[in-house]
Amino acid sequence: MPGLVPDAVFFDHLANRRFVAGNFIRRPDQLDYLQEPDVFHDVFGHVPLLADPVYADYMQAYGEGGLRSLRFGALHKLARLYWYTVEFGLIEEAGELRLFGAGIVSSHGESRFALDDPSPNRIAFDLLRVMRTNYRIDDYQQSYFVIPSFEALLKATVETDFAPVYAALEGLEDVAADAVLPQDRLFTRGTQAYARDRR
Ligand SMILES: [Fe+2]
Known part of the structure; x- marks a missing residue:
């Protein structure tokens, strides 16, 4: 997530096809989850996918959209798109669900959880739906969104005029x-047993 660098700086880097990485590494007791992006998360989780040209185009488009979102006061809505794709996205490939979100990839525990645990929902990606949906920053996600391909994700992003989307979101309740x-x-409809047990 944008967080350690100011949002506008983070987006400007993305829009110029640069990715900023954390300069610290987690402690052994934080192996499965920490809230701040460390160098392991950034380099192991994010960097490999940046070599995929379509995914790199998506990141650039996101950066450009992020800069625009600041003018609409809609950053927190757009941040959900980043969260549920770049950080916690699943993709359907060869009839199976696979991980691509860096927040999952950089957690062994969440990698197993996101794919195999009966607890979370796994829902087909829909731009407006994702941008309405709250997320967990303190624990594993309760819902994951599944994209059909990076091409589809890029297309949904670059072919969408976000101004009317932000306007539509004003009239819709958060999910x-x-x-x-x-x-x-x-x-998958999740049982949410994991989240219930952790309460
Ligand atoms: Fe990240």
């Missing part, structure tokens, strides 16, 4: 991190 909506296309 809880564990919620399932009637219009959702579900891969």
